[in-house]
Amino acid sequence: MIRQVSAERLQQAQDTGYQAFQKRLIPGKENILGVRMPVLRKLAQEIVCGDWRAWLDDPAPDAWYEETMIRGIVIATAPMEQCERFARTADFVPRIDNWAxxxxVCASFDLTDRAAWWDFIQPYLHSMEEFHARFGAVMALELFEGQDDLQRTLEALAGVPAQGYNARMGVAWALSMCGVRFPKQTLDFLEQSGLDTWTHRKTLQKMLESRRLTGDFRVITQQSRNKLKSTEKPKRQTG
Incomplete structure (x- = not known):
């Protein structure tokens, strides 16, 4: 009954225009109602204020993309011990089948205990599964705070073995955010990292897309990207 009520609330909040937009953003994902993120966060908070364990433990499958998003936000924000949050997060990650x-969900966690979270994401950073690896990469970015974290973050991201499109894009995005904040160190690292050419090029592209990259570093980044001649892209994985 709890899950039924939340599903009804989602259907009431449907925006068909936003639904069409989201379907373009998340190719192949059809079970999208089209509910905006602020509404999803509000519904998740209402669940957190009630019997959130009963909601999470209801065996009914997630019928909608939005239900999976809410599930992840509830796991990230409900009051629980860290060991339970890690266990529930580990159970949740296999449900992830799209970048959104x-x-x-990665952006929803309280990462105060950064050392524990860093240890937790290590298996995902080493996973060959496309979305397990993207989860690890995006969480590494969420944990990244500054220069003290830079080298370990760069090395962890460059070492992600998964080859799925969404995994490589997650790695490139995370590396590019390191590059925007610390362009010299990141560009120097990329030159000697052995990172595959496609992900390297995407990293430089995303650095160039950021308005925060300015001056000589923008020129150097563009020059570095121009040197990478390969156009091969990783194949999208489905299922």
Missing amino acids: VCDG
Whole structure:
């Protein structure tokens, strides 16, 4: 009954225009109602204020993309011990089958205990599974705070073995954010990292897309990207 009520609330909040927009952003994902993120966060908070364990433990499958997003946000924000949060997060990660749920949920966690979270994401950073690896990469970015974290973050991201499109894009995005904040160190690292050419090029492209990259570093980044001649892209994985 709890899950039924939340599903009804989602259907009432449907925006068909936004639904069409989201379907373009998340190719192949059809079970999208089209509910905006602020509404999803509000519904998640209402669940957190009630019997959130009963909601999470209801065996009914997630019928909608939005239900999976809410599930992840509830796991990230409900009051629980860290060991339970880690266990529930580990159970949740296999449900991730698109970049939007991955990135939206990763941004919802309280990462105060950064050392424990860094240890927790290590298996995902070493996973060959496309969305497990993207989860690890995006969480590494969420944990990244500054220069003290830079080298370990760069090395962890460059070492992600998964080859799925969404995994490589997650790695490139995370590396580019390191590059925008610390362009010299990141560009120097990329030159000697052995990172595959496609991900390297995407990293430089995303650095160039950021308005925060300015001056000589923008010129150097463009020059570095121009040197990478390969146009091969990783194949999208489905299923």
